[in-house]
Amino acid sequence: MTTHIIDGKRLADDLIAEVGNEVRRLAELGVPAPGLAVVLVGEDPASAIYVRNKIKRAQEAGMTSIEKRLPADCTQDSLEAVVEELNQRADVHGILVQLPLPKHLSEERIIRLIAPSKDVDGFHPENVGLLATGQATLIPCTPLGCLEMLQREIGDLSGKHAVIVGRSNIVGKPMANLLLQANCTITVVHSRSVNGKAIARQADILVAAVGVPELVDETWVKPGAVVIDVGINAIEKAGKRRLVGDVNYAKVAPYAKAITPVPGGVGPMTIACLMKNTLVAAQHASQSAR
Numbered sequence: 001m002t003t004h005i006i007d008g009k010r011l012a013d014d015l016i017a018e019v020g021n022e023v024r025r026l027a028e029l030g031v032p033a034p035g036l037a038v039v040l041v042g043e044d045p046a047s048a049i050y051v052r053n054k055i056k057r058a059q060e061a062g063m064t065s066i067e068k069r070l071p072a073d074c075t076q077d078s079l080e081a082v083v084e085e086l087n088q089r090a091d092v093h094g095i096l097v098q099l100p101l102p103k104h105l106s107e108e109r110i111i112r113l114i115a116p117s118k119d120v121d122g123f124h125p126e127n128v129g130l131l132a133t134g135q136a137t138l139i140p141c142t143p144l145g146c147l148e149m150l151q152r153e154i155g156d157l158s159g160k161h162a163v164i165v166g167r168s169n170i171v172g173k174p175m176a177n178l179l180l181q182a183n184c185t186i187t188v189v190h191s192r193s194v195n196g197k198a199i200a201r202q203a204d205i206l207v208a209a210v211g212v213p214e215l216v217d218e219t220w221v222k223p224g225a226v227v228i229d230v231g232i233n234a235i236e237k238a239g240k241r242r243l244v245g246d247v248n249y250a251k252v253a254p255y256a257k258a259i260t261p262v263p264g265g266v267g268p269m270t271i272a273c274l275m276k277n278t279l280v281a282a283q284h285a286s287q288s289a290r
């Protein structure tokens with residue numbers, strides 16, 4: 001079987017170019033550039049890289065961007081004050097707080113504080129509820145990127161059996177809702193599932209989002225399935241640090257119809273979809289200002 005390797009980097013470049021074109025078109029009509037604010041608490045090196053990439057990609061798409069940094073030992077009140085200030089700013093259309101936060105801070109309270117109309121991560125309970133009930137909203141970036149890749153790869157997803165391994169609020173649950181709206185049959189497999197592997201083997205579409213390095217090998221995959229690997233795990237192999245997904249790429253790729261690599265698959269699309277969401281948030285703001 002010839003396996004198609006889904007190039008998330010190229011798709012992300014294409015999507016950011018599309019967003020940039022729309023930003024320029026709107027600028028010609030006098031619509032202000034979308035503004036993205038990214039809040040980073042602490043010094044986690046991976047989070048710092050993701051934030052830097054988000055700011056860089058926003059600039060590439062012709063958006064304005066603000067980066068707010070707080071020390072790892074900041075208080076909940078000081079973080080909330082930053083979010084409240086960003087909620088008030090008319091030049092900020094999208095706000096995200098990079099996760100995870102240090103343990104002493106409440107992610108739930110911070111997410112609830114972000115104005116739902118500026119919640120470009122799509123994590124606010126109001127936006128989660130809108131997605132779950134099939135209404136237009138800002139959709140979490142990683143599942144949105146996965147959907148975009150699946151639609152480009154397969155076209156109409158109607159009737160496909162999608163198995164999602166993992167039930168996180170950021171990926172597993174919104175992915176299930178999105179694929180349900182695309183008329184897939186959905187099964188979510190998790191740590192308490194009985195014989196998750198046998199269920200996964202029935203999937204036309206297998207999404208691995210469980211955070212366990214290389215958990216999914218060829219015994220989980222139906223030949224000809226499309227495999228989307230959401231995991232980004234840093235591991236040490238032969239004394240060297242390298243990134244692997246939740247899928248054992250070398251073992252699974254020969255059996256898959258198409259597969260996303262790590263790195264270069266879902267990760268870049270997550271950031272590209274953040275730009276798409278920021279554009280959508282800015283468009284809504286300009287429509288409601290009219």
Ligand SMILES: Nc1nc2c(c(=O)[nH]1)N[C@@H](CN(C=O)c1ccc(C(=O)N[C@@H](CCC(=O)O)C(=O)O)cc1)CN2
Nearest residue numbers: 050096097098099100121141232263264265267268270
């Ligand atoms: N507020 C949020 N926090 C987090 C999110 C999120 O969507 N919103 N998701 C992840 C981290 N993340 C984005 O923030 C993210 C992770 C990885 C990548 C990416 O492009 N990875 C590269 C590899 C990068 C490397 O070399 O380390 C790839 O896969 O090719 C983008 C975004 C948790 N937090």
